Amino acid sequence: MTVPPVPPATPATPAAPASPAPSAPAADRGPRAGAPFDVVCLGETMAAFRPAGPGRLADSPLFVRGVGGAESNTACLLARTGHRVRWIGRVGTDGFGDHVLAEIAAHGVDVSAVRRDPDRPTGVYFRTGGERSTTGERPADPALAEVLYHRAGSAASAMSPATVDRAAAESGRVLHLSGITAALSDGCRALLYELTAPRPGRPLLSFDVNYRVGLWKGRDPAVLLDLARRCDLVFTGADEARAVWGAADPAALRELLPEPSVLVVKDGGRGATAHTAAGTWQAPALSVETADPVGAGDAFAAGFLSATLRGLPPRARLRHGHLAAAAALTCxxxxxxxxxRALADRLAALDDEAWGRLRLTPGWTTRKA
Incomplete structure (x- = not known):
């Protein structure tokens, strides 16, 4: 990667609450001060297995073990960029639960509020490389990822208002949640409604829609709109917004979601738009040599949240999101x-022409500019 010279950088679920009536966007509320953690991320993390070589799951005799969870992915990346981060979840008292906790803690994330469940297992999933299918069915296209979950009845699905310490969940300047949790069980959905209830002094609520069609079979994904309307910062992809709400255009989505003080609409390789109280901002995506698309959305959220915590302006937040996503795409x-941080700040400060000329390849984050 060659960087051009730049100037110095500057229980059973109660009935879901009715959707609030649309209103004017709120002021851009920043993260609260004085909390023990910068960000608390809450959600399920599973043991993840990837084929050691190319091919379908049925053809793979060897697998590489890791961990995978949207919220913990974001937590790990935030911690590795210097933020104080806590992850809250629930895992089994099994070897996979040990592995999940050890891996997340190794990235500098606090896991002291995670609960172990002696009666339920840690979730497990297997996946090949490639883009995720949007149909929820086994993909016929070999370029699409084959994903197989074993998470029904998992320890994480037992999360509820009764099993999660609310004080721990609210111990950050930001509480980051995702729509995946709401689909795991009735108790998980009730937990998200409790955590997003309007009340004085709550953390800034960050919500990544993260629509997974397979998880919502037999459930009403309209819950995602309710939850998004109760949060301060919302991330959604144009493709998932089209699938779940029938709208993908950033302006149409802002009309649908006027309540969050910041609405970020990601449109794949084209770019992202941020609607704020001060106006609308756009930043084109970077040109990257993609190694694997897995985790790019979680990384974008981490980059945007990091820049938000640092008080950077909206366009810089979008660019930091793109840079974090580019790191995920190239690995x-x-x-x-x-x-x-110094490299990210330098690249985010490029003028539009230089930004458009960047092409990032695997290993770019560790090379000298």
Missing amino acids: PGDLAEPPG
Whole structure:
């Protein structure tokens, strides 16, 4: 990677609450001060297995073990960029639970609020490389990822208002959640409704829609709109918004979701748009040599949240999101080595022409510029 010279950087679920009536966007509320952690991320993390070589799951005799979870992916990347981060989840008292906790803690994330369940297993999933299918069915296209979950009845699905310490969940300047949790069980959905209830002094609520069609079979994904409307910062992909709400255009999505103070719409390799109280901001995506698309959305959220915690302006937040996503795209697996803060700041400060000329290849985050 060659960086051009730049100037210095500057229980049974109660009935779901009715959707609030649309209103004018709120002021851009920043993260609260004085909390023990910068970000608390809550959700399920599973033991993840990837084929050691190319091919379908049925053809793979060997697998590489890791961990995978949208919220813990974001937590690990935030911790590796210097933030104080806690992950809250629930795992079994099994070897996979040991592995999940050890791996996440190794990235500098606090796991002291994670609960072990002696009666339920840690979730497990297997996946090949490639883009995720949007149909929820086994993909016929070999370019699409084959994903096989064993998470029904998992320890994480037993999360509920009764099993999660709310004080621990609210111990950060930001509480980051995703729509995946709401689909795991009635108790998980009730937990998200409790954590997103309007009340004074709550953390800034960050919500990544993360629509997974397979998880919502037999459930009403309209819950995702309710939850998004109760949060301060919302991330959604244009493709998932089209699938779940029938809208993908950033302006149409802002009309659908006027309540969050910041709405970020990601449109794959084209770019991302941020709607804020001060206006609308756009940043084109970077040109990258993709090794694996897994984890790019979680990484984008981490980059954007990091820049938000640092008080950077909206366009810089989008660019930091793109840089973190580029790190994930150019590395196989769920977690990549994020760019150091000095490098990320330097690249985010490029003028539009220089930004458009960047092409990032595997290993770019660890090379000298």
